[in-house]
Amino acid sequence: MIRFEDVSVTYDGAAEPTVRGVDFEVPEGELVLLVGPSGVGKSTVLGAVSGLVPHFTGGTLRGRVTVAGRDTRAHKPRELADVVGTVGQDPLAHFVTDTVEDELAYGMESLGLAPDVMRRRVEETLDLLGLAGLRDRPIATLSGGQRQRVAIGSVLTPHPRVLVLDEPTSALDPAAAEEVLAVLQRLVHDLGTTVLMAEHRLERVVHYADRVVLLPAPGRPPVTGTPADVMSVSPVHPPVVALGRLAGWSPLPLTVRDARRRAGELRERLSAAADGRTAEPTRSTAAPRPPAHTVPAPAGRGTGRLFGRRPKTAPATGPAPLATADALTVRRAHVTALDRLSLTVAPGETIALMGRNGAGKSTLLNTLVGLLEPTSGTVTVGGAAPHRTAPRELIRHVGLVPQEPRDLLYADTVAAECAAADQDAGADPGTCRALLSRLLPGIADDTHPRDLSEGQCLALALAVVLAARPPLLLLDEPTRGLDYAAKARLVTTLRGLAAEGHAIVLATHDVELAAEVAHRVVLLAEGEVIADGPTAQIVVSSPSFAPQVTKILAPQRWLTVAEVREALG
Structure with missing residues (x-):
């Protein structure tokens, strides 16, 4: 269905090709996963399938790319639209209408499909991707993850024979990501759709792939094979593979289920390594530890309408908090994004904000940095209300890296x-x-x-x-688009900042990042705090937010491969 024949792409002004010697085939009705370090040219390879490279990006494409027999050099993207559906890394770049339902219908209108066919496919896609409750919502009011699902839905409705997806789950919470991947698998298995996908969060997708194409480094030819074969040599691999390599398992497991079946001996070794100190291993020095001057609230306390009280974290002794929110409510376009939320952020503390798409994570960060004004309640950063503080003064107290860093x-x-x-x-x-x-x-x-x-x-x-x-650093989905090596460097940087007294609040769906770097996890749902406590306590008890190592080695409470490696010496 898709054929790359010795393809090289050199952009205008570049001294070297971005990709070179790309030669592989994607058979019809398979899901092929494209992996490799950040900046190795995965997006360029995907763009060549739809004709965006080089027709819109410019540059020179040598070799040949064919899709369903059509040479993409001779066919512009509009001439491939009936065959190829593409979702890039930035969903906002795809939208041409204002509401969810209109966006899902737009591609079919462009192809001239009958109105009754369009209506049926829109309804099917709304149900498939869990978007039925958002059908009339303006796209501008959606969260990043909700926009991602709409972008995917907009290319599904025309029923293309080929889907090209660049980081399709990067902005999705774990449950939503599983739903999207299950839909893709059904399209592949039941309808024979061909899917070529690039994704850095391999723990989510590698076990769905029929084969994997590894781009090892700029200028080097790709490595193609089964997921297990490629993961055994790939420099980027999920925690389950890293744990398998550490334990010496062969063949390497790709799923938590396969790893759990082999983990009995490893659990015994870890239990012996604990040397009888505790019934369950505690976190090692490789993992972050909470600052001594903070006392996290117990996890799992009820909040809001259901339980009538809310968890709140306050420093017991030591320096004053860098940021506080008290009964904070923020309404946006008739939607209550934050509902009487209370939170305290202490110096040296790293907090992971987690929860499903639309839970209010980005709204809280934007309120802390002064981009949004509270509807009621109070928020202070550096002793002042951020929305009333001049930007040049505010930058001395807080900095935000938004979901769209190009902003x-x-x-x-x-x-x-x-x-x-x-x-x-x-x-x-x-x-x-x-x-x-x-x-x-x-x-x-x-x-x-x-x-x-x-x-x-x-x-x-x-x-x-x-x-x-800035004393307070806010990060919104900071690992989106980062491979595992880049994520490890980010973790090292964040740990160093926390050790120097900087407070870090990151909104993330990356459970592996939270396990690596966070002292506390705050779970949000419908704008309310539903749990607030130490990372190990929160994520271990959550099926959705537990990292792979925790699931594999349960009931022992390990979070990361680094902890296991240190325990084994």
Whole structure:
């Protein structure tokens, strides 16, 4: 169905090809997963399938890409629209209408389908993706994850023979991601749809793939094979594979279920390594520890209308909190995004905000940084109300990396962006550039920020914000587009900032990130705090938010492969 024949792509002004020697085939009716480190050219390969590369991106494509027998060099994207449906990393770039239902119908209208067919397919897609309750909602009022599902739905309704998806689950909560992947699997198995997908959160998708294509490094040819074979050599792999490598399992497991069946001996080794100190292993020094001056509230306390009280965390002794919210309510377009929420953030503390899409995580971050004004209740950052504080003063207290990091970037080159960040923050020249090199090496100074991949763009935006070294750092989906190596560097950076006394609040669906870096987890639902407590206590008790290692080694309470490795010596 899709054939790459010795394909190389060189963008205008680039000294070297972004991808070189790409040669593989995607058979009809298979789900093929494209993996590789950030910036290796996965989005370029996907763009070549739909004809966006090079017709819209520019540059030179050598070799041949064919889809259903059509050469993409000779057929522009509009001439492939009846065959290929594409969802890129940025859902907002796809939308052309104002409401969810209209967006789902737009692609079919462009193809001239009959109104009764359009109506039936819209209803089917609303049900498949759990969007029925959002059908009349303006797209501008949706959360990032909800927009992602609408973008996927908009390419499903025309029933294309080929689906090309770039990070389709990156903005989705675990339950929503499973729903979307289950839909894709049904399309592949029942309808014979061909799916080519790039995804960094391999723990979610690798076991769904029929085969995996690894792009190991720029300029090197891809490695193709079964998921187990490719994961055995891939530099990017999910925690279940890392644990399998550590334990010496062969063949490597790809699912929690397969790993649990083999984990009996490993549990015994870990129990012996605990040396009888506790019935269940405690977290190792590799994992973050809560600051001594904070006392997390117990997990699982009821809130709001159901239980009549709300968990609240307050510092017992020591420095004053960096941020507080008291009975905070925020309404947006007749939707109550936050409902009488209370929260305290102490210096040196890392908090993971978790919950389903639309729970209010981004709204809380935007309120803390002054982009939204409370409807009722109070919020303070650095002792002042952020929405009433001048930006130049506020930047000394709080910095936000939003879900769309490109919103922070405006210069023509990476070097100019870093120089401007240093100047705005009053930092020494080179500060931002050094931070960027630490987060994601290899980004050239003369690259335009708009030409960066999603992961590279996120790393640059994070470096821009960190240049000011704000006491309170807010991150909205900070691992979107990052591979595991880049995520590990981010974890190291965040731990270092927390050790220096910076408070970090990150909204994330990445349960593995929360397990690695967070002292506390705050679960939100419909704008309310439904649980607030130490990370191990919250995630271990949650089927949706438990990391893979926890599920594999339960009832022992391990969170990360690093903890297991340290315990085994």
